[in-house]
Amino acid sequence: MMKSFQWILFAFELLCLTSPILCDSIKEHYIPEDLNGSNFTYPWPVKLYEFSTQHNQTLEMAFMDVAPTGTPNNKTALLTHGKNFCGPTWNATAIILAQAGYRVILPDQIGFCKSSKPDSYQFSLQQLAHNTMGLLTILGIESVTLVGHSMGGMLATRFSLMYPANVTELVLVNPIGLEDWKALGVPWQPLDTSWATELKSNYTTIRAYEQSTYYVNTWNTTYDVWVNMLNNIYHGSEAKKFTYNQAQTTDMVLTQPVVYEFPILKTKTLLMIGDQDNTAIGKAWSPPDVQAKIGHYNVLGKQVAAMINGSTLIEFPDLGHAPQIQEPDTFHAALMGWLTE
Ligand SMILES: *[C@@H]1O[C@H](CO)[C@@H](O)[C@H](O)[C@H]1NC(C)=O
Ligand SMILES: *[C@@H]1O[C@H](CO)[C@@H](O)[C@H](O)[C@H]1NC(C)=O
Numbered sequence: 001m002m003k004s005f006q007w008i009l010f011a012f013e014l015l016c017l018t019s020p021i022l023c024d025s026i027k028e029h030y031i032p033e034d035l036n037g038s039n040f041t042y043p044w045p046v047k048l049y050e051f052s053t054q055h056n057q058t059l060e061m062a063f064m065d066v067a068p069t070g071t072p073n074n075k076t077a078l079l080t081h082g083k084n085f086c087g088p089t090w091n092a093t094a095i096i097l098a099q100a101g102y103r104v105i106l107p108d109q110i111g112f113c114k115s116s117k118p119d120s121y122q123f124s125l126q127q128l129a130h131n132t133m134g135l136l137t138i139l140g141i142e143s144v145t146l147v148g149h150s151m152g153g154m155l156a157t158r159f160s161l162m163y164p165a166n167v168t169e170l171v172l173v174n175p176i177g178l179e180d181w182k183a184l185g186v187p188w189q190p191l192d193t194s195w196a197t198e199l200k201s202n203y204t205t206i207r208a209y210e211q212s213t214y215y216v217n218t219w220n221t222t223y224d225v226w227v228n229m230l231n232n233i234y235h236g237s238e239a240k241k242f243t244y245n246q247a248q249t250t251d252m253v254l255t256q257p258v259v260y261e262f263p264i265l266k267t268k269t270l271l272m273i274g275d276q277d278n279t280a281i282g283k284a285w286s287p288p289d290v291q292a293k294i295g296h297y298n299v300l301g302k303q304v305a306a307m308i309n310g311s312t313l314i315e316f317p318d319l320g321h322a323p324q325i326q327e328p329d330t331f332h333a334a335l336m337g338w339l340t341e
């Protein structure tokens with residue numbers, strides 16, 4: 001026979017199963033500096049969104065919630081990070097949006113940065129979008145100006161397709177997913193092969209990749225902080241789980257294209273494209289003729305802008321994959337110009 005407290009517990013669990021959102025919570029008490037394998041010092045206090053997901057796992061999404069510093073405009077900006085970045089990479093952009101009156105939400109996705117690194121998780125863009133929507137729901141935020149960079153842009157596209165009523169504007173900053181790499185010939189790579197590559201990552205390999213892909217073969221010491229932030233996780237206390245999660249999210253972006261759905265996007269969209277970017281998932285393990293075909297952002301920006309109803313395209317002819325880091329002033333003037341027009 002079950003005792004009464006067991007019945008109460010059972011009833012609560014049943015409630016959580018039928019309406020999981022009721023059992024989600026925000027934790028903002030003591031948050032350790034070394035959190036889920038990242039000891040990077042974040043520019044604002046870190047909070048944790050705890051929720052139940054996939055086979056009753058309790059996971060935590062770390063996020064920052066920045067209050068407006070200028071006169072509030074009653075809008076919220078949600079900024080989603082790229083695969084090699086974390087919430088803090090949006091630091092400068094968040095400061096400018098807060099000055100313009102926005103509340104700014106900066107999440108770290110599950111598997112990344114200061115968020116949980118699950119041993120077992122079915123990674124999909126839909127799942128990450130759903131998790132992010134759960135965070136907005138518990139914070140009571142109904143609609144957002146959504147700004148996504150790199151993988152965060154691909155995620156922001158998926159998020160807007162799933163929740164068109166909750167995204168007032170969409171800004172894609174050198175998003176990945178502007179083409180379907182597998183359809184263009186990139187072979188599928190087993191996760192353990194990707195994992196083996198991930199395990200070899202260090203400061204030198206990360207910097208070399210970012211220099212040639214993100215920064216048009218230049219280097220500025222201001223880029224180092226982001227290499228160190230990432231390298232720290234690769235060699236931190238959760239390195240084994242993190243590197244496997246990275247292999248899983250590589251597989252996620254390769255196998256789950258968004259490019260076919262740009263024509264059905266309903267959201268007002270701005271594409272911000274550094275034309276010198278040459279990012280393409282799987283390029284490193286593709287044959288030369290496939291490598292030559294993919295990652296041409298000077299072509300992709302225009303191509304995708306033409307697919308999105310009423311979109312605006314802003315190109316930066318001389319910049320690479322991360323215009324907001326490479327030329328923050330130019331980037332922010334363009335972003336704020338469009339948001340306030
Ligand atoms: C984080 O860890 C790295 C590598 O162990 C160390 O060099 C660095 O000082 C640590 N940073 C902080 C803020 O604890
Ligand atoms: C989730 O937890 C509930 C309550 O403990 C349990 O009844 C249920 O079987 C679990 N579901 C799965 C898929 O393990």
Ligand SMILES: *[C@@H]1O[C@H](CO)[C@@H](O)[C@H](O)[C@H]1NC(C)=O
Pocket residue numbers: 072073074
């Ligand atoms: C924001 O909301 C407050 C309270 O509802 C209102 O007084 C203020 O005028 C609004 N500001 C803008 C810019 O809409």
Ligand SMILES: *[C@@H]1O[C@H](CO)[C@@H](O)[C@H](O)[C@H]1NC(C)=O
Pocket residue numbers: 041042043088091092225
């Ligand atoms: C965030 O920006 C502020 C102001 O420019 C700077 O002092 C701080 O070092 C930055 N932090 C990170 C993590 O970039």
Ligand SMILES: *[C@@H]1O[C@H](CO)[C@@H](O)[C@H](O)[C@H]1NC(C)=O
Pocket residue numbers: 032035036060115116117118
């Ligand atoms: C992430 O960190 C939090 C806070 O320390 C901890 O409660 C949680 O168990 C960690 N998550 C995982 C999956 O290790």
Ligand SMILES: *[C@@H]1O[C@H](CO)[C@@H](O)[C@H](O)[C@H]1NC(C)=O
Pocket residue numbers: 133136137140141142143165166
């Ligand atoms: C999303 O927008 C719709 C339409 O405005 C609204 O009914 C819904 O509550 C919003 N979702 C959240 C989580 O706020």
Ligand SMILES: *[C@@H]1O[C@H](CO)[C@@H](O)[C@H](O)[C@H]1NC(C)=O
Pocket residue numbers: 200201202203204205
């Ligand atoms: C990183 O690894 C490469 C080989 O994979 C090695 O040549 C290089 O010295 C390493 N760099 C550091 C900083 O450990």
Ligand SMILES: *[C@@H]1O[C@H](CO)[C@@H](O)[C@H](O)[C@H]1NC(C)=O
Pocket residue numbers: 220221222325326327328
């Ligand atoms: C490095 O970046 C900063 C900030 O964008 C800029 O002020 C500086 O001129 C750059 N340095 C070089 C050598 O390009």
Ligand SMILES: *[C@@H]1O[C@H](CO)[C@@H](O)[C@H](O)[C@H]1NC(C)=O
Pocket residue numbers: 309310
């Ligand atoms: C394109 O957008 C306009 C205005 O936002 C709208 O009236 C029109 O129906 C849209 N066209 C399609 C094909 O969705």
